[in-house]
Amino acid sequence: MxxxxxxxxxxxxxxxxxxxxxxxxxxxxxxxxxxxxxxxxxxxxxxxxxxxxxxxxxxxxxxxxxxxxxxxxxxxxxxxxxxxxxxxxxxxxxxxxxxFGISPAAFRKNSPENFKKIQTIISNIGQKDVVFEQYLYQLEQMKFFMENKANIQIKEMPEMQIASVLSIGVQNIGNAYNTLISWAISKNIFPRENVKMITVYHDSFKVTAPNKVRIHAGMLLEEAIKNEGEVFLEILPKGKYIVSRQEITLPEFETAWNALFLWMNENGHQFRKECPYEIYHNDYQEHPEKKCLVDFCIPIL
Missing domain, CATH: 1.10.10.60 (Homeodomain-like)
Known part of the structure; x- marks a missing residue:
């Protein structure tokens, strides 16, 4: 095998x-x-x-x-x-x-309204402590980012069929995309003019360590495929999403996601139990400023 x-x-x-x-x-x-x-x-x-x-x-x-x-x-x-x-x-x-090194009741009591990440650290005496990492930016700065860099809409997104490859940890997402593209080339699916790449997040960086987060490297399909090797057919369900189109550099992605989730909370929207994803509309390496034209998509009720 x-x-x-x-x-x-x-x-x-x-x-x-x-x-x-x-x-x-x-x-x-x-x-x-x-x-x-x-x-x-x-x-x-x-x-x-x-x-x-x-x-x-x-x-x-x-x-x-x-x-x-x-x-x-x-x-x-x-x-x-x-x-x-x-x-x-x-x-x-x-x-x-x-x-987590703390009881559920104490964890709930200590958790702030907005936080970037939950982390556990080991103290000098070997005890676990939970830390709610705060945003590096003030809420007003986040709002400024959204107002000046993000086009935000509430949209009904269609069901999408994608070919996807599993990555455990952010450190392996590049290899997952290489596997996906090699497969697509062998099937004459890639390169094509209207091919869209899609990254799907099955874990939240708020609580899952970056080296353990489960991510799928995806490619939008015109028709369904059969599972083959590491490449799986994945269905992204239709429904209501917050969709934010942004033209940004790779280092700005984390800020964009943080700001968009804060915007979701500030505007009274509730997260739906589906996977957030990114849809890429260009090859950032061909952009004169190495920027990605990307839709950040958050499922909501």
């Missing part, structure tokens, strides 16, 4: 985990979904994700809990631990404190 086949099978498992965090996720069940034996599955999963299956599932559940505790303060603790697959408040509390 090739490494491409391994990645394709593990991607099926990651999709399943994301969609079933509330359920029991035994190794045997997940191995079956990936068409592995339990023994080989555990080894290959760790090779792909750099985490054991248990640590990966626990991290995903704790990250989801952290986001709900900080952003959904109307939800009860019971609703939250049930929604991520825990039956016992004490087990949830112990697991959360082990992961």
């Amino acid at each position: 090739t490494s491409q086949e391994h990645l394709a099978r593990i991607r099926k498992v990651l999709d399943y985990i994301d969609q079933h965090l509330v359920d029991e996720l035994p190794l045997e069940k997940l191995a079956e979904i990936g068409s592995f034996s339990p023994f080989h599955f555990h080894r290959i999963f760790r090779a792909v994700t750099s985490e054991t299956l248990l640590s990966y599932i626990t991290r995903k559940r704790m990250e989801k809990a952290a986001m709900m505790l900080s952003l959904k303060k109307e939800k009860s603790l019971e609703d939250i631990f049930l929604e991520i697959g825990f039956n016992s408040p004490s087990t949830f509390g112990k697991t959360f404190k082990k992961h």
Whole structure:
């Protein structure tokens, strides 16, 4: 079995985990979904994700809990631990404190209204502390950025079919795009005049470390494809999105996303449980100022 086949099978498992965090996720069940034996599955999963299956599932559940505790303060603790697959408040509390170094109730109390990122740090005496990293910019500066660099619309986006390749961590997204483009060239899909590249974010940088965030390198398709090697057909659902078209440099992307999410909150919009994505309308390397013409798209209710 090739490494491409391994990645394709593990991607099926990651999709399943994301969609079933509330359920029991035994190794045997997940191995079956990936068409592995339990023994080989555990080894290959760790090779792909750099985490054991248990640590990966626990991290995903704790990250989801952290986001709900900080952003959904109307939800009860019971609703939250049930929604991520825990039956016992004490087990949830112990697991959360082990992961973040603080109880769920204290985490909720300490979380500010707006924050850039949740980080855990290890103190000099080996204890975990949670830090809510604040924005480097004041809200007024963020608003200035949006008013002067961003064309913001609320739009109904159509369903889109994309060919996509998995990247675990921002450090691997370039390799994922290289794999995708090589595949597209072999299929005579690329280069073409109207081909659009799309990056899809399956994790939030607010709570997931950059080297663990799950990202898909994508290419918009005119017709559906069959899964082949590392390349999967991915469906981006239709629905309401905040869409901000910007012409910016690569270092400005983080500021653009931060500002757009702040704009979403300031204007009373609620995030919908789908994946944010970027649609690129040019090759920034051909731009005289190395700027990207890009749509930042946030799904909302």
